[in-house]
Amino acid sequence: MSTQHNADAPAQAARSRTAVADRRGDWWRHAVIYQVYPRSFADSDGDGMGDLAGVRARLPYLRDLGVDAVWLSPFYASPQADAGYDVADYRVVDPMFGTLHDADALIRDAHALDLRIIVDLVPNHSSDQHEWFKRALAEGPGSAARNRYHFRPGKGAHGELPPNDWESIFGGPAWTRVTEPDGTPGEWYLHLFAPEQPDFDWEHPAVGDEFRSILRFWLDLGVDGFRIDVAHGLVKAAGLPDLGTRDQVKLLGNDVMPFFDQDGVHEIYRQWRTVLDEYAGDRIFVAEAWTPTIERTANYVRPDELHQAFNFQYLSTYWDAAELREVVDRTLDAMRPVGAPATWVLSNHDVTRHATRFANEAGLGTQIRLAGDRALGLRRARAATLLMLALPGSAYLYQGEELGLPDVVDLPDEVRQDPAYFRGAGQDGFRDGCRVPIPWTRTGPSYGFGDGGSWLPQPDGWGELSVEAQQGVAGSTLELYRAALAVRRAQPDLGAGESVEWLRAPEGVLAFRRGEFVCVANTSGEAVRTPAYGRVLVASDEVTLVNDEAKLPADATVWFTTA
Numbered sequence: 001m002s003t004q005h006n007a008d009a010p011a012q013a014a015r016s017r018t019a020v021a022d023r024r025g026d027w028w029r030h031a032v033i034y035q036v037y038p039r040s041f042a043d044s045d046g047d048g049m050g051d052l053a054g055v056r057a058r059l060p061y062l063r064d065l066g067v068d069a070v071w072l073s074p075f076y077a078s079p080q081a082d083a084g085y086d087v088a089d090y091r092v093v094d095p096m097f098g099t100l101h102d103a104d105a106l107i108r109d110a111h112a113l114d115l116r117i118i119v120d121l122v123p124n125h126s127s128d129q130h131e132w133f134k135r136a137l138a139e140g141p142g143s144a145a146r147n148r149y150h151f152r153p154g155k156g157a158h159g160e161l162p163p164n165d166w167e168s169i170f171g172g173p174a175w176t177r178v179t180e181p182d183g184t185p186g187e188w189y190l191h192l193f194a195p196e197q198p199d200f201d202w203e204h205p206a207v208g209d210e211f212r213s214i215l216r217f218w219l220d221l222g223v224d225g226f227r228i229d230v231a232h233g234l235v236k237a238a239g240l241p242d243l244g245t246r247d248q249v250k251l252l253g254n255d256v257m258p259f260f261d262q263d264g265v266h267e268i269y270r271q272w273r274t275v276l277d278e279y280a281g282d283r284i285f286v287a288e289a290w291t292p293t294i295e296r297t298a299n300y301v302r303p304d305e306l307h308q309a310f311n312f313q314y315l316s317t318y319w320d321a322a323e324l325r326e327v328v329d330r331t332l333d334a335m336r337p338v339g340a341p342a343t344w345v346l347s348n349h350d351v352t353r354h355a356t357r358f359a360n361e362a363g364l365g366t367q368i369r370l371a372g373d374r375a376l377g378l379r380r381a382r383a384a385t386l387l388m389l390a391l392p393g394s395a396y397l398y399q400g401e402e403l404g405l406p407d408v409v410d411l412p413d414e415v416r417q418d419p420a421y422f423r424g425a426g427q428d429g430f431r432d433g434c435r436v437p438i439p440w441t442r443t444g445p446s447y448g449f450g451d452g453g454s455w456l457p458q459p460d461g462w463g464e465l466s467v468e469a470q471q472g473v474a475g476s477t478l479e480l481y482r483a484a485l486a487v488r489r490a491q492p493d494l495g496a497g498e499s500v501e502w503l504r505a506p507e508g509v510l511a512f513r514r515g516e517f518v519c520v521a522n523t524s525g526e527a528v529r530t531p532a533y534g535r536v537l538v539a540s541d542e543v544t545l546v547n548d549e550a551k552l553p554a555d556a557t558v559w560f561t562t563a
Contacts, residue, residue, distance in 0.1 A: 026282055027068060027069075027116070027282055028069075028225070028282065028284045028307055028308065028341070028394060029341040029393070029394065029495075029496075030341070030393070030394060030494075030495030030496055031068040031069055031116075031394045031395075031495075032066070032067045032068050032069075032389070032394070032395050032396075032397065032485060032488065032495075033067065033068065033069045033070070033071055033118065033286075033394065033395070033396050033397070034062055034065070034067040034069070034070050034071070034396075034397045034398075034399065035070075035071045035073065035348060035349070035396060035397065035398045035399060036055055036070055036071065036072050036073065036399050037050075037073045037349050037398075037399055037435060038050050038051065038052065038054075038055055038072055038073060038075050038097055039051075039083065039084075039096075039097075039435075039437075039455060040399070040435050040436065040437040040438060040449075040454075040455075040456070041054060041055055041058065041399055041437070041438065042054030042055060042057060042058045042440070042449060042450070043437070043446070043449055043450025043451075043452065043454070044057060044450070045450070046445075046450050046451035046452040047096075047450075047452055048446070048450065048452045048453045048454055048455050049096050049097075049455050050097075050437065050449070050450075051096065051097045051098050051102070052075060052093065052097050052098040052102040052103055052106050053098055053102050053106075054450070055070075055072070055106060056102070056105060056106040056109055059106075059109055059110055059113055059115060060113065061467070062113075062115060063113040063114070063115055064482070065402060065481065065482060065485060066481075066482060066485030066486050066488075066489060067115070067397065067485065068115070068116065069115060069116035069117070069118055069224065069225075070110060070115055070116070070117055070118065071118040071119075071120070071227050071286070071396075072117065072118070072119050072120060073120050073349060074087065074120045074122060074229075075093055075094060075097040075098075075103070075119075076088070076089060076090055076091075076092060076093065076094060076122075077089040077092040077093070077094045077095075078094050078127055079127055079128075079129050079196065080094075080096075081127070081128075081194055081196035081197065081419060082193060082194050082196070082197060082419050083417070083418075083435075085120075085122055085193070085197070085229060086122075086125070086126070086127035086128070086129075086194065086196050086197045087122050087126055087127055087130065088126070088127040088129040088130050088131075089130070089131075090121075090122075090214045090217075091214065091217050100221075103221065104221060104222070107221060107222045107223060108222070111222065116224035116225070117222075117223050117224050118223065118224060118225040118226065118227055118284070118286065119218055119223050119225075119226060119227070120226070120227050120229055121211075121214070121215075121226040121227065121228050121229065122229045122230075123200065123211050123228065123229070123230075123234060124192070124199060124200065124229065124230035124233045124234055125191065125192070125193060125197040125198055125199045125200060125230075126197070126198060126200065127196060127197065128195070128196045128197070128198055129196075132145065132148050132149075133149060133198050136148065136149055136151065137178060137181075138181060139181075140180055140181050140182075140186075141153075141180065141186060141187055146187075147201065147204050148200060148201060148204050148206055148207055149189055149190070149198050149199065149200060149201055150189060150190035150198075150199055150201050150236070150240070151178075151187045151188070151189050152175075152187060152188055152189075152190070152240070153187055153188070154175075154177060154187070154188050158185075159177075159185070159186075159187075159188075160177075160185070162174075162175035162177075162188055163175060163188055163190075163240065164240050164241070164242045164243070165242045165243050165244070166190070166192070166240075166242075166243055166258075166259065167243075168191060168192060168193060168194070168195075169192055169193055169420075170193055170194050170419055170420040171420060174190055174191060174192055175188040175189065175190060175191070176188060176189060176191060176195045190236075190240075192230075192233060192259060193419075194419045196419075199233075199236075200234070202234045202235055202264075202268060208268065208271065211272075212271065212272070212275050215272060215275050215276070216275060219275075219276070219279050219283065223283075224281065224282075224283055224284065225283050225284035225285060225286065225307075226284075226285055226286070227286045227288065228285060228286065228287050228288060228289075228306070229288055230288060231265070231269075231287035231288050231289045231300065231306070231309075232260045232261045232265065232287070232288075232289040232290055232291055232300075233259060233260055233265075234264075234265050234268055235262040235263075235264035235265045235268070236258065236259045236262065237258035237259065237262055240258070241258050243257070243258065255292065256292050260290065260291075261289070261290075261291045261292065261296060265300075266299060266300070266302075266305060269285070269287075269300065269305040269306050270304050270305055272285065272306075273285070273304055273305055273306070284306075284307040284308065285305075285306040285307050285308070286306070286307065286308045286309070286310070286343075287300045287301070287306045287308065287309040287310065288309075288310055289309050289310070290312055293313075294311070294313050294327075294330050294331055294334040295334045297309045297311070297312075297313075297334065298334040298335055298337070298338050298340065299338075301335070301338055301340035302338045302340075303338065303339055307340070308340065308341065308343050308394060309340075309343065310343055310345055310396070311331055311342060311343045311344055311345060312345075313327050313330070313331070314327050314328075314331060314344055314345065314388075315345050315346060315347075315348075315351065315366065316365075316366055318357075318358075318362040318363075319358045319362075319380045319383075319384060319523050319555070320362065320523055321505075321507075321508050321509055321510045321521070321523040321524070324387070324510060324521075324523070325502070325510055328391060328500070332392070332498060332499055332500070335393075335498065336498050336499075341392070341393040341394050341498075342391065342392060342393030342394070342498075343393055343394045343395070343396065344388045344389075344391050344393060344394070344395045344396070345388075345395070345396040345398075346381075346384055346385065346388060346398075346401070347397075347398040347401050347434065348396070348398050348434075349398065349431065349434060349435055350431055350434075351366040351367060351431075351434065352366060352367055352368040352369075352407045352430075352433065352434060353381075353398070353400075353401060353405060353406060353407045353433075353434050354377075354380075354381050354384060354401070355374075355377045355378050355380075355381035355401070355404055355405065355406045355407075356368060356370075356371065356372060356377055356406045356407040356409065356433075357377070358376070358377045358380035358381055358384065359371065359372030359373045359374055359376055359377025359378075359380075359406070360372035360373075360377075367430055367431070368407070368409075369407075369409045369430045369433065370409060371406070371407075371409050371410075374406060376555070377406065378404050378406075378477070379540075379541065379554075379555045379556070380523075380555045381401070381404060382404070382477060382480055382540040382541070382556075382557075383521060383522070383523075383540040383541070383555050383556050383557040384521075384557075385401070385480075385481070385484070385540075386480075386484055386519070386521070386538065386539075386540050386557035386558075386559065387510065387519065387521040387557050389484050389485070389488055389494070390494065390512075390514070390517070390519035390557075390559060391500070392495065392496060392497040392498055392499065392500065392514065393495065393498075394495070395495075397481075398434075399438055400438040402477060402478050402481040402482075403438065403439070403465050403466070403467065403470060403477060403478055404465060404477035405438065405465055407433035407434050408432075408433045408436045408456075408458075408459055409430075409433055410459075411432055411433060411436075411456065411457065412457075415432075415456060415457060416430075416432050417432055417455075417456070418430065418431045418432045432456055435456060436454070436456045436457070436458055436459075437449040437450075437454040437455070437456065437458060439458065439462045439463055439465055439466035439467070440466055440467050440468065441463065441466050441467070441468045442463040442464065442466055442468050442469050443463055446458060447462050447463045447466055448466065448467075448468070480538070480540060483538050484538050484559075487537050487538055487559065491517055491537075491561070492515075493514045493515035493516060493517045494514070494517060497514060500512040500513070500514055501513040501514070503518070505520065505530060506524075506528045506529075506530065507524070508522065508523050508524030508525075508526075508528070509521065509522050509523070509524065509528055509530065509552075510523070511530065513533075516534075516561055516562045516563045517537075517559065517560070517561055517562075518533035518534065518559070518560040518561075518562065519557065519558075519559055519560075520533070520550070520552060520557065520558050520560070521556075521557040522552045522553070522554060522555065522556050522557070523555065524554060524555075525554050525555070526554050527551055527552065527553050527554055528551075528552050529549050529550070529551055529552075530549070530550050530552060531548060531549065531550065532545050532547075532548050532549055532550040532560070533550075533560035533562060534560040534561050534562040534563070535560065535561050535563075536558060536559070536560060537559040537560065537561050538558070538559045539556065539557070539558040539559070540556050540557045540558070541553045541555075541556035543556070543558050
């Protein structure tokens with residue numbers, strides 16, 4: 001007998017979301033959360049840029065996909081120096097994305113579909129067009145307005161050198177010198193990212209007051225939580241000491257730095273948690289926290305702080321059984337003492353899509369600009385997704401991965417918009433490749449993204465990866481995701497718990513049991529035979545069952561049930 005996936009799974013799990021939520025308890029402990037990058041998801045007005053009305057129109061697609069919540073990347077008023085992560089006004093929707101009315105309507109429609117909405121919050125830095133920063137420039141040295149940011153005099157005889165040796169994650173110095181109101185060269189301000197993104201000084205009480213007010217503004221509008229950008233960066237080491245090295249800092253790294261993962265950040269999040277706990281409905285915080293170890297990440301999700309933290313160590317792990325087992329064990333061991341759920345993620349807007357990462361050899365990191373073996377990458381990506389969705393805790397999906405989208409690695413230089421691309425020695429600057437607008441239809445302007453073009457060019461043949469091309473097609477990546485998410489929702493053992501029972505398996509194979517559920521993932525380059533642990537629920541590739549054995553192809557994952 002052969003099987004690829006259980007075609008009846010969506011119907012079997014055609015859901016009562018409320019009943020499942022009641023059975024499982026806190027929704028966020030087991031949730032599958034889908035990241036929407038608004039400018040690349042759906043364009044409602046044909047201007048080539050995705051918007052909130054476009055997201056709103058596609059909410060039924062996300063409900064039918066089977067996710068529990070939607071995380072929206074920033075849509076606030078912004079000059080867009082870093083795709084909206086440079087915020088000029090945290091209470092205003094940028095006109096390119098719509099209006100506050102559009103945000104309110106989106107939240108209401110999502111709730112009517114039993115979807116929750118998580119919004120991005122950017123507390124480490126503002127835009128240089130934020131009213132606070134413009135005032136700081138205008139009022140000059142020694143003003144109270146400058147104390148809300150890190151302004152410092154320069155070194156050297158005439159203050160011509162930066163205050164310390166810190167470098168921007170995007171490349172170049174982390175300091176920019178300003179021209180004072182009288183026209184003379186003056187102080188320097190800190191920006192760990194682009195010069196258009198000055199860092200707040202969280203030692204100033206006004207900064208904390210402002211962000212607690214911002215939290216309440218969006219909570220009152222009905223959002224279900226916040227993803228905290230650069231959650232590990234708010235507090236800098238006292239005195240802003242020199243790093244003492246010229247090694248370039250990478251955004252996606254885990255080095256010990258005097259401006260990342262300082263213990264003082266935790267008091268900020270304890271204060272935020274008291275705000276969140278004033279509101280009903282299980283609202284949550286999710287930390288983007290790059291830390292040296294998983295154990296340090298666990299500090300962010302202690303009971304009186306945040307609810308979840310992204311598992312970047314897992315994202316950074318290659319398709320290798322031994323490495324994956326190690327990071328799974330370390331993650332579960334680190335989260336268990338603080339009572340927090342593990343999180344699992346394979347792709348997001350800052351890294352090469354995993355269908356392309358796994359198409360290349362190990363050791364190239366999370367930002368790859370090589371197409372690699374497309375068929376191999378897709379096969380591994382499908383298998384990796386099933387493995388991730390079988391683990392206890394919460395899983396994050398990035399828009400378009402359910403279509404098996406690869407990175408677009410051959411964008412012309414003249415269309416690139418990643419600020420890191422233009423700053424030389426920083427991170428690689430090729431994040432645009434994972435941000436190309438996704439295809440909805442086989443043909444038409446921008447493959448159904450909108451009636452006009454798209455802000456980044458889509459490749460020829462993009463339509464063959466579209467929702468239209470895959471919808472209802474047995475074996476397609478879209479239908480694999482739908483089947484897996486339906487089974488996960490219907491199986492109480494999936495997503496729940498805090499441990500796995502590892503089973504004996506051939507080299508290169510991971511096998512674990514969770515109640516009546518068994519997951520087997522073959523990361524080797526060859527087909528293997530394993531015990532047939534029961535009825536097949538879902539498989540990423542064709543699995544052959546003969547008597548008590550299962551033949552699992554290379555780079556494939558299968559879910560069994562013993563029920």
